[in-house]
Amino acid sequence: xMNTDVLLRLLTALLILGAGIVAFTLVNRWLLWRARRGFLxxxxxxxxxxxxxYFTTPECAPCKTLQRPALQRVREQLGEAFQIIEINAYDHxxxxxxxxxxxxxxTFVLDAQGHPRFVNRGVARAEQLLHQIAQVTQERS
Amino acid sequence: MTNLKPVDHTAxxxxxxxxxxxxxxxxxxxxxxxxxxxxxxxLGGTLIGRPGFGWIYQGVFKPLGILxxxxxxxxxxxxxxxxxxxxxxxxxxxxxxxxxxxxxxWILAWVVVGLAALNLFLGFCAGCAVYYFLxxxxxxxxxxxxxxxxxxxxxxxxxx
Numbered sequence: 001x002m003n004t005d006v007l008l009r010l011l012t013a014l015l016i017l018g019a020g021i022v023a024f025t026l027v028n029r030w031l032l033w034r035a036r037r038g039f040l041x042x043x044x045x046x047x048x049x050x051x052x053x054y055f056t057t058p059e060c061a062p063c064k065t066l067q068r069p070a071l072q073r074v075r076e077q078l079g080e081a082f083q084i085i086e087i088n089a090y091d092h093x094x095x096x097x098x099x100x101x102x103x104x105x106x107t108f109v110l111d112a113q114g115h116p117r118f119v120n121r122g123v124a125r126a127e128q129l130l131h132q133i134a135q136v137t138q139e140r141s
Numbered sequence: 142m143t144n145l146k147p148v149d150h151t152a153x154x155x156x157x158x159x160x161x162x163x164x165x166x167x168x169x170x171x172x173x174x175x176x177x178x179x180x181x182x183x184l185g186g187t188l189i190g191r192p193g194f195g196w197i198y199q200g201v202f203k204p205l206g207i208l209x210x211x212x213x214x215x216x217x218x219x220x221x222x223x224x225x226x227x228x229x230x231x232x233x234x235x236x237x238x239x240x241x242x243x244x245x246x247w248i249l250a251w252v253v254v255g256l257a258a259l260n261l262f263l264g265f266c267a268g269c270a271v272y273y274f275l276x277x278x279x280x281x282x283x284x285x286x287x288x289x290x291x292x293x294x295x296x297x298x299x300x301x
Contacts, residue, residue, distance in 0.1 A: 060209070102263060
């Protein structure tokens with residue numbers, strides 16, 4: 001009886017948390033749309049090549065231990081077919097704000113025109129980034 | 142008026158995460174005493190001007206290097222107000238439990254979970270936004286305006 005009660009409550013909690021995740025996804029999409037609307041070309045972006053815009057800070061530990069190696073793997077797989085633009089959010093607070101960056105690391109996948117297509121808040125795995133770049137590249141061809 | 146001081150936002154986020162975890166586990170295992178526990182820490186923290194569960198960060202996560210400080214120039218007062226406001230809602234939730242209205246108690250607890258999650262995941266502090274709104278209305282005691290270049294309730298920009 002008690003176990004059923006705990007299970008029911010767990011299920012309710014998961015449903016509420018799931019609703020929260022859905023809401024978070026929607027807000028993320030809205031922020032991406034906002035970044036696209038108030039579009040500001042990131043420094044160092046060269047038109048014609050998709051890019052990963054990578055916001056980091058010097059103290060960010062997961063950036064060094066996880067995100068950078070993941071980007072390195074993407075670079076090894078794709079070579080010069082795309083650009084990686086690394087932005088220190090401390091040096092460019094306005095840019096971080098305009099792009100709706102509220103946690104580090106944050107990576108954006110930009111199409112060849114520099115428009116944001118995907119956003120990853122927190123560490124993004126190499127496979128995830130490769131999949132997103134592949135989608136951007138497919139749409140282009 | 143703004144009176145900016147260094148505020149470690151990692152301590153604030155640890156506090157929010159702990160509040161969420163304890164309230165959700167309290168709900169799952171139907172433990173109203175956990176709600177009382179959270180309310181005591183939140184209100185106690187407000188009284189001494191620190192995040193209620195900031196000691197977990199200061200005593201465990203920071204020394205072990207699991208979490209790194211993110212010190213931003215910010216107003217501490219709105220965060221204190223937000224915690225006090227949240228703590229009062231959790232206290233009301235606890236009172237509702239012991240007054241025989243557990244459904245109301247858990248609804249109030251979930252409201253606090255939602256607001257803490259908003260702050261933790263999106264960087265929007267609803268209590269701080271209320272504080273700045275009261276400041277705009279000129280309510281006595283709410284003396285601090287948002288840091289320059291920051292929308293009320295949002296995290297201030299990082300600086301070099």
